[in-house]
Each structure stands twice: as structure tokens, then as C-alpha cells.
Amino acid sequence: MAKLANFTPTILKNLFSKPATTTYPFEPFKYPEGTRGHIENDIDNCIFCGMCTRNCPTRCLTIDKATHTWTINRFDCLACEYCTVVCPKKCLHTVEGYQEPMPEKSTVTYTMSEEAIAAEAEKKRIAAEKAKAAKEAAAKKKAEEEAKAAAEAAAAEAAPEAPAAE
Amino acid sequence: MAETTAKRSIVPYGPQHPVLPEPIHLDLVLEDEKIVDVLPNVGFIHRGLEKLVQKKDFNEMMYVIERVCGICSFVHGMGYCATIEKVFDVEIPDRAKFLRTMWSEMSRIHSHMLWLGLLADAFGFESLFYQVWRSREQILNMVELHTGSRLISSVNKVGGVLKDVDDDKLKILSKTIDQIEEDMLRVQKVFFEDYSVQSRLKGIGILTPEQAHALGAVGPFARASGIPLDLRMRGDNAMPYIDFEPITSNDCDCYARCYVRFMEVLQSIDIIRQCIAKMPADHTLVTPVKGNPQGEAFVRLEQPRGEVVYYAKANGTKFLDRFRVRTPTFANLIPLCETIKGENFADLGLLVLSIDPCISCTER
Numbered sequence: 138m139a140k141l142a143n144f145t146p147t148i149l150k151n152l153f154s155k156p157a158t159t160t161y162p163f164e165p166f167k168y169p170e171g172t173r174g175h176i177e178n179d180i181d182n183c184i185f186c187g188m189c190t191r192n193c194p195t196r197c198l199t200i201d202k203a204t205h206t207w208t209i210n211r212f213d214c215l216a217c218e219y220c221t222v223v224c225p226k227k228c229l230h231t232v233e234g235y236q237e238p239m240p241e242k243s244t245v246t247y248t249m250s251e252e253a254i255a256a257e258a259e260k261k262r263i264a265a266e267k268a269k270a271a272k273e274a275a276a277k278k279k280a281e282e283e284a285k286a287a288a289e290a291a292a293a294e295a296a297p298e299a300p301a302a303e
Numbered sequence: 304m305a306e307t308t309a310k311r312s313i314v315p316y317g318p319q320h321p322v323l324p325e326p327i328h329l330d331l332v333l334e335d336e337k338i339v340d341v342l343p344n345v346g347f348i349h350r351g352l353e354k355l356v357q358k359k360d361f362n363e364m365m366y367v368i369e370r371v372c373g374i375c376s377f378v379h380g381m382g383y384c385a386t387i388e389k390v391f392d393v394e395i396p397d398r399a400k401f402l403r404t405m406w407s408e409m410s411r412i413h414s415h416m417l418w419l420g421l422l423a424d425a426f427g428f429e430s431l432f433y434q435v436w437r438s439r440e441q442i443l444n445m446v447e448l449h450t451g452s453r454l455i456s457s458v459n460k461v462g463g464v465l466k467d468v469d470d471d472k473l474k475i476l477s478k479t480i481d482q483i484e485e486d487m488l489r490v491q492k493v494f495f496e497d498y499s500v501q502s503r504l505k506g507i508g509i510l511t512p513e514q515a516h517a518l519g520a521v522g523p524f525a526r527a528s529g530i531p532l533d534l535r536m537r538g539d540n541a542m543p544y545i546d547f548e549p550i551t552s553n554d555c556d557c558y559a560r561c562y563v564r565f566m567e568v569l570q571s572i573d574i575i576r577q578c579i580a581k582m583p584a585d586h587t588l589v590t591p592v593k594g595n596p597q598g599e600a601f602v603r604l605e606q607p608r609g610e611v612v613y614y615a616k617a618n619g620t621k622f623l624d625r626f627r628v629r630t631p632t633f634a635n636l637i638p639l640c641e642t643i644k645g646e647n648f649a650d651l652g653l654l655v656l657s658i659d660p661c662i663s664c665t666e667r
Contacts, residue, residue, distance in 0.1 A: 143492045143493045143496055143497045144430065144431065144490075144493045144497065146489070147434060147489055147490060147493070148430070150489075151434075157437045157440070169444060169447045169448040170448065171448065171451050171466075172447060172451055172452075173451035173452050173457075192362070192363065194359065194363045194366040194367065215366065215455075215457075216452070217366045217455075217457040218451070218457060218465070219362075219363070219366065219457075222460075222465060231451070
């Protein structure tokens, strides 16, 4: 009999304890901290460098620099987080909540906001101006140096002539 | 008087069969109810993952190799990275070693608990099956807490690991493994002493130590035949700092395989405790590697199912020339056929299960 009743204490314990399962739709599912649910892009910080698209094992990401869009095919994504590792701006990250069901296979596109595009254009303009100023300054400096070198050369040429004239 | 001979018949078994976890085909030669010969046949789910190594760069390939198998996914990723690290000749930081050991033991616990549940299901003890899987959920939650994913963890990297674990998460893990140990000790008596379990497992599928050695059995299957073959004794990752003795049994039957795997769950819990206690304070996780690999390397590791061998040949570009995995199920298939011979047809499901078959590993 002892050989038969080994499981009885477990059965009794399970009978008088709360169920291990949850009533899912009525009780929301609790994700553990740091769950890799799905990838989100903080698109306004994205520089469209293409590191994520080149390194994605399934090639599920595409970017378009001209239209400032970043597209993900969630049906191909493994949520392996490799894109978040290689992203230089760290604008990619995984958030909790698995990918939601969709009626058909489709992609999700993130577009940079107008303000961010304007801010980026402004940044580019300032950078271009700075670069132009730096270029001009460099050209000016070079011209000055050339003039100086020419003057020195002329002086050096003139100096040996003097003794020859004597 | 005419000699009576039993009529021989050939029964094709699988690849689709209710008791088979994965597609393997066996041609069985039966004499009445007794199996006298068996011929295995695999190749139904070949995916050609090893060929992909010539198309994916060596960093991306880690995510492909992890998908060789769903259950030993972590160890496959770890083995791939260990092989490439050997080609580069780099040593990973101490904390990464401890984390790799800890996570691989967690994957061993959930793999063995999955097997114990399936075993209970195979001998018709449904409530024991659900009880073990209920405990298994806890370790899967811990894997998700630590790595972000329940099974395919994607935390390995050539040169180390990608994620760190803070003290809070270690405390939660410590508490959870205490709970799992308590749960498992409660069902230990059922697995080891219950009448119905013993009547289905004892004396079934005998594989003598000589046969196991000659046919090259590995892992818990070999340890259940009294061979103390455990690759963790070689001291991979953090194992040199851990007290560890391989668990063996001399019964050589299905009961011994159940005993070895059950005790290994408790042993893995002990190893995780030691890892938590000895976890290095230095939070360096990755030794950076530069350039592309050049050369070749072999790595042997202990997976939940047994010894696995990885071979990589690199040519100095970002694509490897060749990558090969010899998985434990591949090694255990021939000894399995030996155990099946002479057994009853009704025990076949149990016998195939007793090696913990992973056919998608075998075919890759």
C-alpha cells in the first residue's frame, strides 16, 4: 500500500492550494522584468546608419535615408536583440509585450517626426556652415602660409645674389 | 513433431506516431510481440543549418546555431562561441564563465524536467507528468528573468555574454531553486518507489556497460549504465571552482536512466547555488575579439542529453569554411537499437524516450 500512496500527499496539497494556472484574458499576464517582447525604435534619435539592417540575422529590417523611415517585418523578427547590440546610437530597444497578431503579413514603418527632421536639417546646416567656415579658414591659412613661404623663398633667393653682385 | 517458429513481421514505426516526440522512423522486425531487430532511419527534418555558415558572418551564425535545438539552445550557442573563442585563442572573463555555467545548468534542469514529465506521460501517469511540468514552469520563468526569453536565450557572444545579472535577480533565482528542490523532493518518492512506475521501468531496455562503451553511448544514457562519462569533469567555464561528481547507476535499465536524470536535476540545483555563492564581483562580461577567425578548433561540452562535439574551420574571412555539430542523440541512436532488441513492442515508446531523443539536433 505504501508503494501506491506515494502521490497522495501531492494530490491533497494541490487540491487545497490555489491553481498554478491563471485565467488569462481576465487576469493580465505579468511579464518578467527585461522580457524580450518586441523591438521598438526611438526613431527621432536614429541616424539611419544601417548597422541594424546589415547585421540582422533574418534581414527583417530596412531603412530609407531619403524618407527617414525604418521598417521592420515583425513576422521575420526573432527578437534576438542583436540590432540593439550593434546600434551605435542605442535608439533600438526591446519592450515587453509580444508581437500582436495581425490579419495579414505586413510590416511596421517608423517615420521620423517633422520636428526631428527639421532639427536634423538645422544641425546639418550648422555643421555645413561650420565645415565651410573651417574650410575657408584652412584655405586662408594655407594661402597665408604659401605667401609667407614665397616671401621667404624670395628673400633666400635675394640674399645669395647680394654677395655675387659685390 | 514440426518445430514451431514464430511468424516474423516487419512493422514500420514512425515518423508520425503519438508516442514519438520527434520524427524518427524505425523498421521493426517482430516475432509475435517481441522485437528481434530494428533499423533506424532519420532525415525527415534536415534543415542544412551547417551549410548556412558559409553565408552568415560568424557573429550572426550564433543565432542560427542556437536554433539547432529548442531545449539545448543555450548550450549550442555557448558551444559555438566557445569554438570560435578557441580559434581566436581568447579567454572569456570570469563572470561570463560563471554566468555560462549557471545558465547551462538552468537549461539542464528544464531539459531533464521536460524528460521526466514525458516519461511519466509515456508510462501513463498523467498527474505526475503535469506535476513535473508545473515545477518546470518556475525554472523557465527564471530563464526569462535572466535572459529575456524562455528557451532561446540569445545571450552568448563570441568573447563572453551579453547580459549581466544583478544581485536581486540572483536572490530571486536562489529562492526559486529552493522551491523547485522542495517540489522535486516531494515527487522523488513517486519516481523511485511507486509501484506502477517500477513495474514499467525496472528491467526494461538493458544496456550493459560493455555495450555502452563499445557502441559509444554518451550522457545520462551512458551514466545509467555505470560509465562515469561527464564532460563537465573536464572543467569547462566555471566548473573548476565547483564541487561536482558525476551521477551514475549500475542498474543499466530505464529505471536507472530515470534515476540519473532525476538526481542530476538536484545536482544542477546544487551547482547553481555554488555559482551564486562564488559569482565574481568584477562585472566585465566580454573579452573583445578583433578581426576575423583563422584556423580550426574542436570543442567538447556536456549538454543535457550528453556529449556534444563542435568543429569549426575558419579561413580568415568573416565567413567560416565549415562548422560541424555532433549531437548526443546521434551518438545514442545505435546503442538505442541495441536496447530495443529483445523487448516487447508495447515498451517501444518508453525505450525510444529513454535516450531523450532530439531528432532535430541529430539532423540539424
